Amino acid sequence: MTTTTLSAPAAPGRTTPLRGPAAARARRKRVLHWIAVHSVAIAVALLFVLPFVFVFLTSVMSDAQAMSGELWPDSWHWSNYKTVFDTPGFLDWWRNSLLYAGLGTLFTVCSAIPVAYALAKFRFRGRRTAMMLVISTMMLPPQVIVIPMYLVWAQQLHLSGTLWPLIIPMAFGDAYSIFLLRQFLLTIPKEYIESAKVDGCGEFRTLVKIVVPMAKPGIAAIALFQFFYCWNDYFGPQIYAAQNPGAWTLSYGLESFKSAHSVNWNLTMAATLLVMAPVIVVFFFAQKAFVEGVTLTGVKG
């Protein structure tokens, strides 16, 4: 060690005396570091991806092989997917999921925008209290209020057996979406809004013409989150739609699908992938908005 450092200056001259061996050491350290980091990353990535691979491989196995515990399909039975689609009700579940998620998202976005805007940009007494109430609602487990709500929807409004008790409330502001969008709107500089007002825009016009176009990424994020929330919801449809299979969603129907095909893991896995697929496809088209939204949830103080 000492000899190398001592002999080093002789070769390259005095400007950068430690260049050769020190740089080589640093490079070796960097390479080892690179290998270590990437080996761990590859191992973890494998653990994250393998479940999807096994689910997929099982979904194309024959009935008999799916019961065997073998990992690779002997022959590829794409018809399993057709069998799933032909299951009575499966297409209705798709339609219901789209209805719930589509309308739910639309209602949520339309109602959250004005509220988030007021909470972000208006100065008024009680603003802090309003924010605290929004956060409290956001943190409230849905099970806390479900019983009185159910009694109202079922006994007074006779809407149990449909998804409307889940969709209608979304027209009245979802706390989580309001909170997220408000955090986003805080980042829009006041000057834009003020200059719009100088140009004679009222609050509503300012919101529609200036704020909404600028807040597109934030709006996209809450729309995606709400879509996924509705698509994934199990508790809601279980409460309101359980007694009417015609109103089931994919997330709710999947579990009963498993019950009906209890031994056929291949069909269940095909159905499972079909429930996952739309969300993952949407993700690939809207990756940026999504990651932005997730980051928005962890706002710094």
Next chain:
Amino acid sequence: MPRSLTLAGPAARRRLRTLGFLSPWLIGFGVFFAYPLIATVYFSFMHYNQIKEPTFVGLRNWEYVFDQMPLFGPALWNTLWLVVIMVALRVVFGLSLGLLITKIKTGVGFFRTAFYIPYLAPPVAATVAFVFLLNPGTGPVNELLGAIGISGPNWFNDPDTAKPSLVLLSLWGIGDLMVIFMAALLDVPKEQYEAAELDGAGAWAKFRYVTWPSITPIVMFAVVTGVVQTMQYYTQALVAGKVASGVNIGPGSVIQPGYPEHSTLTVPQLVYSMGFQNFNTGAACVLSLVLFAIAMAVTSLLMRKRSGLLSAED
């Protein structure tokens, strides 16, 4: 001051305008939050089977839940177990993955996507998939373990490993936390690391004295929201129990929840089975209020400045 007189008009209009913009939420808050919350308190003192008129029974529902309800103890224990273990492991794992991602030089996009995608899997689908992957008879995981000479556990079919299996499922879906931590880690000023390096700080010292102080608000946020989410833990536990039990139950049928041996029974599941299967509205509302009390206690922590949910200007 005469000015205030002329401003009275605009001020009132401004207030009206604020109310107008807030109205969707104000209505929603009253109808879908305040009313049902008050009604839940009301029903917690009533005997009500959803057919006959409710009758006042004083504290009897409360006594029943805390003293006699056989499943309350296990459900509360399981929920608290999950709150402590699941949240702690998720935060540690999420932070580790966030750190790993920030160290990756090649293919960041690929790794980030790979780590993130499982988070998107709908909970029901992810749970069904995991029950299959981990099924003791023919599941791929035990097949692989068997191939290297380990006889795998019974996972979702053993009361001792059912909750840990749920934890595995939740660690698979760590993507949201990973992204939040990744963003926080990338926000730590580079100069601070350089300064620490000049002082001869090693990797651990850099983490302890540079990284950690600047990410504590996010860790705090992750812990509190994790606790609130886990308090509501319902779908995965219920579906795992139902699917792993392998009984051809069919939807709507009444089974003892929390297979195996109540090990996956959580408080929210108990609310459901009391309110919608046993039609014991009073007891279900008492359980709801227990959940509410814990959730609010945790939320009040979140309101503290350190967590950064409410910024200083609020």
